[in-house]
Amino acid sequence: MRILSALLFILLLSACSSSKKTRQARINADYDARAARSSQRSSSSTDTRQSSPATAIPTTAAPVKINEGPANSPSSTPTGGPKQVGEWIVTSIKGKFLAIDTSAVRIYMDLTARTPTGQAVLNPSDFIEHFQIAYVMYPDYNNRERLGYGTVPLTTETVGRDGNYLTLRFDIKRPKDAASAILLTEITETNTGTKARNDLPLRFRPTKLSDRFTLFDKDGNQPQLRNYVNVGDTVMIRDVNGTSKPLFGFRYRHDFDAASSPMNTSSKPTARTLSVDSTLTINTNQPFVIPHEGLYYFMEDTTAESGIGLFVADKRFPKMTRPEKLIKPVLYMSTSSEIAELNQAQDTKKAFDRYWLSLMSGNEEVARKTLKAYFDRVEEANRLFTTYKEGWKTDKGMIYIVLGPPDRVQRNREREVWVYNRRANVSEVNFTFTKKQNQFVDDHYELVRYIEYQPIWYPIVEAWRTGAIRE
Numbered sequence: 087m088r089i090l091s092a093l094l095f096i097l098l099l100s101a102c103s104s105s106k107k108t109r110q111a112r113i114n115a116d117y118d119a120r121a122a123r124s125s126q127r128s129s130s131s132t133d134t135r136q137s138s139p140a141t142a143i144p145t146t147a148a149p150v151k152i153n154e155g156p157a158n159s160p161s162s163t164p165t166g167g168p169k170q171v172g173e174w175i176v177t178s179i180k181g182k183f184l185a186i187d188t189s190a191v192r193i194y195m196d197l198t199a200r201t202p203t204g205q206a207v208l209n210p211s212d213f214i215e216h217f218q219i220a221y222v223m224y225p226d227y228n229n230r231e232r233l234g235y236g237t238v239p240l241t242t243e244t245v246g247r248d249g250n251y252l253t254l255r256f257d258i259k260r261p262k263d264a265a266s267a268i269l270l271t272e273i274t275e276t277n278t279g280t281k282a283r284n285d286l287p288l289r290f291r292p293t294k295l296s297d298r299f300t301l302f303d304k305d306g307n308q309p310q311l312r313n314y315v316n317v318g319d320t321v322m323i324r325d326v327n328g329t330s331k332p333l334f335g336f337r338y339r340h341d342f343d344a345a346s347s348p349m350n351t352s353s354k355p356t357a358r359t360l361s362v363d364s365t366l367t368i369n370t371n372q373p374f375v376i377p378h379e380g381l382y383y384f385m386e387d388t389t390a391e392s393g394i395g396l397f398v399a400d401k402r403f404p405k406m407t408r409p410e411k412l413i414k415p416v417l418y419m420s421t422s423s424e425i426a427e428l429n430q431a432q433d434t435k436k437a438f439d440r441y442w443l444s445l446m447s448g449n450e451e452v453a454r455k456t457l458k459a460y461f462d463r464v465e466e467a468n469r470l471f472t473t474y475k476e477g478w479k480t481d482k483g484m485i486y487i488v489l490g491p492p493d494r495v496q497r498n499r500e501r502e503v504w505v506y507n508r509r510a511n512v513s514e515v516n517f518t519f520t521k522k523q524n525q526f527v528d529d530h531y532e533l534v535r536y537i538e539y540q541p542i543w544y545p546i547v548e549a550w551r552t553g554a555i556r557e
Contacts, residue, residue: 172202174216176273176282182311183269184300185292186257186326193269194309195254195284210245213252218274223258223267223288227498233261238271248308260290285497294392295385296528299325299333301396304373313527314397314404314472317379323394324371331370333384333394339363340381342475344417345484348517348539381474383526395526397472404468404477406461409434415464415478416441418488419550446553455556463487474526481533485517488546490557492517502531515542 178198183191199207199217207213219238225231238244238256246253261267269286292298301310304320306328315321323333338360360381368374368384376382376398385393406412413428420428424441431437446453464478467486471477478487485504492504500521507514517533524530549555 173278173280174202174207174275175200175280176217176275179271179273179282179284180311181269181271181284181286182300182309183258183286183288183297184309184326185290185298188260188291190257190259191288191290192255192257192326193271193286194311195271196248196311197252197254197273198250199252206250207252208247208250210242210247210252213245214240214242216276218276219254219271220274221258221269221271223261223264223269225264225267227268227285233264233267234259246308248303253308258288265289265291287499294528295390296392296394299323299370299394301394306371306373312469312472313395313474313529314399314468315376316401316403317398318375318377318401320373320375322371322373323368323384328371330372331386333368333370333386334388335366335368335382335384336362337364337366337378338381338383339379342479344414344479345481345533346535348485348533348535348543349537351535351537381526393525395474395524397474397476399472399476404465404472406464406468406478409438412461413438413441415461415487418484419460419547445551449553452553452556456550456553459556460487460550463490473530474524480531482519482531485533488543488550509542509546515539 176197176199178196180196182194184194185191197213199213201207201212217240219240220236221238222235223233225233238254244255246255258269267288267290269288271284271286273282273284274280289297300323301312301315302308302322302324303310304322306322306324310321340360363380364378376396379398379400382396382398383393384396402408406415413425413434416428417425420441428434428437428441442453442457443450446456464483464487467480467483468477471480471483471486473480477483489506489509492506493508494505496503496505502519502521504517504519505514506516509515519531519533522530522532546555
């Protein structure tokens with residue numbers, strides 16, 4: 087009832103068009119001021135390698151639709167499709183290709199799956215028993231002509247385990263005369279037919295360093311399908327064939343800003359150049375250790391147009407446990423005065439505890455559960471969305487933390503749409519992320535911002551602040 091009342095109140099305010107622009111200007115200024123204060127900048131510069139933000143993609147309907155009927159129960163499946171109870175399901179897929187030569191590529195995937203009782207599937211034999219995999223290749227997202235198709239044999243050679251997720255590896259031959267393709271992989275639960283899909287662009291004539299080389303574990307056995315490592319870790323950059331060659335590395339020490347409000351449609355400031363803090367040289371196919379935190383960029387030579395970016399975080403990442411780091415992600419649910427008080431506190435831990443207790447009216451149990459729920463999402467955002475900066479700071483990370491996993495994901499070559507249609511009092515809300523050129527990573531996306539997000543955003547933030555979200 088509190089969320090519904092707040093929603094109706096905001097809708098009433100939104101009808102007052104005479105004060106809309108002035109109010110939005112204050113919202114934008116307040117949110118961005120909080121973002122600036124929460125981020126301890128090493129300088130006033132930002133990354134010049136990111137392209138300027140594009141004009142918002144035109145839509146024929148507002149991104150938020152209010153549901154006047156019964157509320158839907160929240161649920162989410164990052165791979166798309168309804169989440170079924172009592173069956174084996176794949177909950178996430180992440181893929182990467184590496185060129186073997188000009189005639190074939192090798193596909194690597196990290197998978198997470200759950201049993202009918204909700205337990206993580208960690209035994210490759212269980213996955214092999216309950217799933218089958220097929221694939222098809224298309225020329226492009228908009229072209230349904232088949233270039234090739236087949237099935238993936240599931241054996242102990244192709245399915246493995248790395249920590250708390252499963253791994254998959256298989257090879258794809260280049261279709262005749264194809265320079266590139268879209269690989270659609272379909273994982274089917276054998277008893278129910280429930281499917282999980284993953285799309286992966288392939289390049290059979292690799293032009294980028296990252297098409298041929300990627301981050302592996304210290305033994306060079308398993309690729310690490312992420313953009314970050316922990317300081318002091320031993321890792322390796324290698325290709326499928328174990329080629330040895332020098333790579334030149336550059337370290338940038340910069341604390342990037344957190345994402346701005348989904349309603350902030352103001353233009354971003356002009357990007358500036360990052361300063362190189364130090365340099366190093368490594369050899370591919372040989373283990374190495376990076377002793378310092380920072381953003382690293384590895385190139386074949388200093389004039390190359392592409393390279394491999396790597397974010398090096400502290401030993402706890404993607405978890406956040408230190409009070410001085412914990413106070414930063416609460417930006418998304420805090421007022422400017424609360425952020426200022428946290429940043430200026432002499433005893434950060436006491437101030438942080440006091441902040442949560444005051445929001446929950448002194449109820450320690452509610453505060454504890456809400457805090458855990460919030461930072462579980464922060465950790466997951468770091469794990470899933472870290473690019474050249476921490477995942478919680480990205481546009482995707484911000485949406486994920488506040489609203490949780492999307493109920494459905496729609497994607498093409500240039501954009502990704504997160505659809506939420508199982509939230510109380512909202513029939514559907516869409517968040518569109520457009521893919522932007524970025525020198526450090528291949529998966530940099532920026533949110534298309536709309537003022538119309540207000541009616542959904544503020545009530546959910548208020549739900550966090552009152553302890554209504556404790557999942």
